[in-house]
Amino acid sequence: MSVFHYQNNQLFAEQVAVSELAKQHQTPLFVYSRAEFENRWKAFDAAFGAQPHLVCYAVKTNSNVAILNVLAKLGSGFDIVSQGELERVLRAGGDPAKVVFSGVAKKHAEIARALEVGIRCFNIESHAELDRIQGVAESMNLIANISIRVNPDVDAKTHPYISTGLKDNKFGVDINTAPELYADAAACPNINIIGIDCHIGSQLTEVKPFVDALERVLKLKATLEDMGIDIHHLDLGGGLGIQYTQETPPKIADYIQALLTKLNDSSIEVIIEPGRAIAGNAGILVTEVEYLKPTEHKNFAIIDAAMNDLIRPALYQSVQDIIPVQPRTDGVAAAWDLVGPVCETGDFLGKNRAMNLLAGDLLAVMSSGAYGFSMSSNYNTRPRAAEVMVDGEQAYVIRPRETYEDLMGSEVCLPA
Ligand code: LLP
Structure with missing residues (x-):
């Protein structure tokens, strides 16, 4: 029922x-409904089985502190896009060490606050942002963990306003030039590369674009490893659709299974950032x-x-x-x-x-x-x-x- x-x-x-x-x-x-929030979050978490993973609820979806608190009690991580969202997570009792910070326009003060509380990872969206994070971390004498959000150029086949993985979107960096940015990041003294990030859009009702994006991300991972850059996690973003009326989105378990099958590596940590599919x-x-x-x-x-x-x-x-x-x-x-x-x-x-x-x-x-x-x-x-x-x-x-x-x-x- x-x-x-x-x-x-x-x-x-x-x-x-x-x-x-x-x-x-x-x-x-x-x-x-509290039960529905919990059931959907748990469905994501359980679908990973023994694969190391972290489900980071996308705070922008519905950011009421009570909702964040319900999810934090389950052990949820959080995907944030502003200091405001970070403050909400902290107020809700969320663990900053499970927070990933996305967004194209992180301000100095936002970066400093995120470093101060010790978030897990910055998802970097441009070279200018890398430079800024290096500068802020250096001034605080801290190390910033980062991944770079790459744009795999796959068509999410969703509404153009919520499609984010195409070349002409403002998000991420071109996956083909990403190795250069990774090389620059590797040379930054206050930057620690830990992952690759991508998010291709929202309200996706097919698994294929997710799997295509993962395939390109895995190629990039291999390239980076050839360059001597170790990748500890893959952040595959959010985007799984829900049934509003006639849509038939994949089940949470089938979507995660399709990713794990493509991944075929039981040791790497997978982060996902679902919002709509939970809320x-x-x-x-x-x-x-x-x-x-x-x-x-x-x-x-x-x-x-x-x-x-x-x-x-x-x-x-x-x-x-x-x-x-x-x-x-x-x-x-x-x-x-x-x-x-x-x-x-x-x-x-x-x-x-x-x-x-x-x-x-x-x-x-x-x-x-x-x-x-x-x-x-x-x-x-x-x-x-x-x-x-x-x-x-x-x-x-x-x-x-x-x-x-x-x-x-x-x-x-x-x-x-
Ligand atoms: N991660 C990142 C970096 C995102 O930009 C988003 C959503 C998510 C995760 C969560 O995506 P979800 O799992 O909810 O699809 N206002 C629009 C949706 C905008 C989505 C923006 N980014 C709507 O009402 O349809």
């Missing part, structure tokens, strides 16, 4: 009725229908969640299931566009959905655990939604709804 399921015609999150949560905490409301189906966004506005051309159901709460439909034309929290047994279905209160034509969460609706109904936007709250904003001065984590029969507010004071409290007027 899925963690989000119907029981007596009521949507439940684990053993808690979603309508009760909405009554208590109002809408829009993110509801997460995506561990969360829903609950919203209330405010008004029905049928017109001659279209039926609009105006809901209280908007693109500022969940930007994926507006930004990537993504389609997520939207289901009633208490399905109506009377009336008939019609086709509705589910639109939010924000003043943008792009503000919709679903289009042309066959639903039987009345004002006041509660709806659940499924698969909203990944890149939902973490990409939310205050556009239109909308307080960000509350977040609740269900654990069996209990529900905990892990972030209260923002207040207007939260939004405006630090703003100041000119003296005159």
Whole structure:
């Protein structure tokens, strides 16, 4: 049984009725399942068997401290892209020695903080970044462990905005020129090369691009070893897709097995950075229908969640299931566009959905655990939604709804 399921015609999150949560905490409301986060993380971890490995949850996916804490308790590592994410991991009790630091624009202060707390590895994305990390490490009299993020130029066959392994992306360095950068890194006194890193994109629904990328990474590893550079780990990034509607992504175990088969080396450590495949189906966004506005051309159901709460439909034309929290047994279905209160034509969460609706109904936007709250904003001065984590029969507010004071409290007027 899925963690989000119907029981007596009521949507439940684990053993808690979603309508009760909405009554208590109002809408829009993110509801997460602790069990789903744990089960998905454990599925990655278990799939490696005896292979040395570290599952580094991609913090950007959903960075609430309670979620990071749940994963840290399982022994998770973390993939971060900013000092802010590092501070979250530390607050959540995460182990800095299990943190890898990705991202193209690491600032001096961010590098210094990461060195100070002793992260596992910097995933370097350019020569300029190598120089900067060498400089900061030297000034602190420390050694920085690094890998270089290479761009294997494989087509991840996903939405262009979330495809990152092609030559014309800003990420990583060309795999063909990577040996020169590795040679320069090897000559840096405060740099310790430990790995090779790559991440080719997100929401991949096939295994082949991952395996193709690994094949190229393995060739690079052989080249580096010929140069006398030892590689201790391969970081193969994140990217495994989930089922939003009709997609059929590989199972976690099959994806990892395909990597291990290609790798054929039981001694090297493998790091992966999954985000969506852990968080995506561990969360829903609950919203209330405010008004029905049928017109001659279209039926609009105006809901209280908007693109500022969940930007994926507006930004990537993504389609997520939207289901009633208490399905109506009377009336008939019609086709509705589910639109939010924000003043943008792009503000919709679903289009042309066959639903039987009345004002006041509660709806659940499924698969909203990944890149939902973490990409939310205050556009239109909308307080960000509350977040609740269900654990069996209990529900905990892990972030209260923002207040207007939260939004405006630090703003100041000119003296005159
Ligand atoms: N590692 C790196 C270096 C990344 O850039 C990302 C995601 C991940 C790991 C995690 O990827 P995942 O396992 O979640 O696919 N906002 C977009 C997705 C952007 C992904 C950015 N990088 C969306 O809502 O579809």
